[in-house]
C-alpha cells in the first residue's frame with residue numbers, strides 16, 4: 001500500500017493530481033475544532049472528487065480531535081461538508097483522536113473492507129460481498145464488483161476479511177489477563193508462522209512482550225480486522241454453496257449496524273477463551289464483598305491485608321495467588337477435584353518441551369508416568385498439601401478433557417510454606433465469606449478462576465457444518481495450499 005500525504009500551501013495543490021492515478025481511497029482529515037475553515041475543506045473535497053482519476057476512489061473523512069470538548073460531532077461535520085450530496089463515491093465519516101489512536105484503525109478497516117469487497121474471485125466470478133442492512137453514515141454508489149490491484153492481503157495472496165468483536169487485536173491479552181502473566185510455554189512453541197519471536201525476548205515472554213509481538217505481526221502482514229464486528233450467526237447456504245455470516249458492528253458513537261457477509265469459505269478462530277465461565281453458586285447474592293472473574297483481575301495492589309478466596313486451581317488461579325502474596329494479601333485457593341501441578345522446567349529444559357520430545361517416541365501413558373516421576377522428585381507430593389493428582393496422567397487428561405496441567409511459576413512453594421492456604425470446594429457463599437464441608441470462613445473478596453468457554457455453539461449453526469462438509473470438496477492438502485492452488489476462494493476469519 002502506498003500512502004501520499006497531500007497538503008501544504010495553495011500553490012502546491014495543483015500538483016496533487018500527480019498522485020491520483022490508481023488511488024483507491026482519499027482520506028480527508030478534519031480538525032473538528034476548526035469551524036472557521038470547514039467550508040474550505042468542503043470546497044477542496046468536492047474539487048478533489050471531480051478529478052477523473054479518482055472516479056472509483058472511496059472517501060474516508062476522519063473527524064479528528066474528538067477528545068476535545070469544543071469538537072464538532074461527526075453529524076455536524078457531515079452536514080458542514082454536505083457529505084450526503086456525494087452520490088458517486090462510497091464515503092464514511094469516522095470519529096477519531098490521533099493522539100490516542102482511537103478510531104484510526106476503524107477508519108482504515110472501513111477502507112480495507114470496501115476495497116476487499118470490490119474485488120472479485122478470479123476463478124469462479126463469485127464476489128465477496130458485504131451488505132450493510134442498516135448504515136448511518138455510508139451512502140453512495142451501489143456495490144459494483146471490480147478488479148483492483150491491491151497488495152497481496154496475505155503471504156499466499158488469499159484475500160480475507162477478519163471480523164473481530166473487540167476494538168483491537170489480542171483482546172484477551174490486552175483487556176482480560178492479569179499483569180503478571182507470562183507465556184506458560186517457551187516462546188518457540190507460541191510463535192506464529194513466518195515471524196519468530198525476537199531473540200532478545202526472554203524464554204517465557206511477558207504479557208507486554210507478547211502484545212508487542214502480536215502488534216508487530218499485524219503490522220508486518222498488514223492485518224486489519226473489521227473491529228467491533230461480532231459474528232452473531234453463521235450458516236451454510238446449500239443452494240448457493242456459500243456461508244452466510246450475520247454480524248453486528250458497533251460504531252464508536254455507540255450505534256449498531258447489522259451486516260451479512262457471504263463467502264464460500266469460513267474460518268472460525270474465536271478461540272477457546274471467548275466467554276468467561278462463572279459457576280452458579282448458592283449464596284452469591286448474599287455475599288457482600290467483591291466478586292469477579294479472573295479476566296477482570298489485574299494485580300494484587302488493591303488487596304493488601306485482605307482475605308481473598310480464589311476459586312479454581314488452574315494456571316490463572318495459582319498465578320493470581322502468587323501475585324496476591326506479593327502484595328501482602330492472604331489468598332485462599334479453593335480446590336475441587338485436584339490438579340496436575342508440574343514444575344515449569346525439569347532436567348534443565350521446559351516441561352512442555354520435554355513432553356513434546358518424549359511423545360514422539362513413547363506412548364502417552366508412559367510419558368505421563370515419566371513426567372509424574374520427575375515432578376515428584378522436583379517438587380514432592382502435591383497431594384499432601386491439598387492438591388490431589390487426578391487419576392489419569394497430565395497429557396492423557398489434556399487429550400481427554402482439554403484440562404491443562406498447571407506449570408508452576410512459584411505457587412507451590414508458597415502453598416508449602418503456608419502463604420497460600422488450600423481450602424476445599426465451596427459449598428455456598430455467605431454474607432461474609434464462604435461455607436465449606438468443614439465450616440465457614442470470612443473473606444473480603446472472591447475471584448473465580450474458573451476458566452472460559454468457546455462461544456461458537458451460540459452462533460455457528462451446527463447443521464451448517466455437516467452440510468458444508470458434504471457440499472464443498474474435501475481439503476486434501478494443507479488448508480492454505482488447497483485454497484491457493486485450486487480455488488482461490490475468499491476466507492473469513494472470525
Ligand SMILES: Cc1cc2nc3c(=O)[nH]c(=O)nc-3n(C[C@H](O)[C@H](O)[C@H](O)COP(=O)(O)OP(=O)(O)OC[C@H]3O[C@@H](n4cnc5c(N)ncnc54)[C@H](O)[C@@H]3O)c2cc1C
Nearest residue numbers: 163164165166171172183184185230231269270271273274
Ligand atoms: C490466562 C491465560 C494464559 C494463557 N497462556 C498461554 C500461553 O502461555 N501459551 C499459549 O500458547 N496459550 C496461552 N493461553 C491460551 C490463549 O488463549 C491462546 O494461546 C491464544 O490467545 C488463543 O488465540 P486464539 O486466536 O485462538 O483466541 P483468542 O486470543 O481468544 O482470540 C479470539 C478472538 O475472537 C474474538 N471473538 C470471539 N467471539 C467472536 C465473535 N462472535 N465475533 C467476532 N469476534 C469474536 C475475540 O474477541 C478474540 O479477539 C492462555 C490463555 C489465558 C486465558
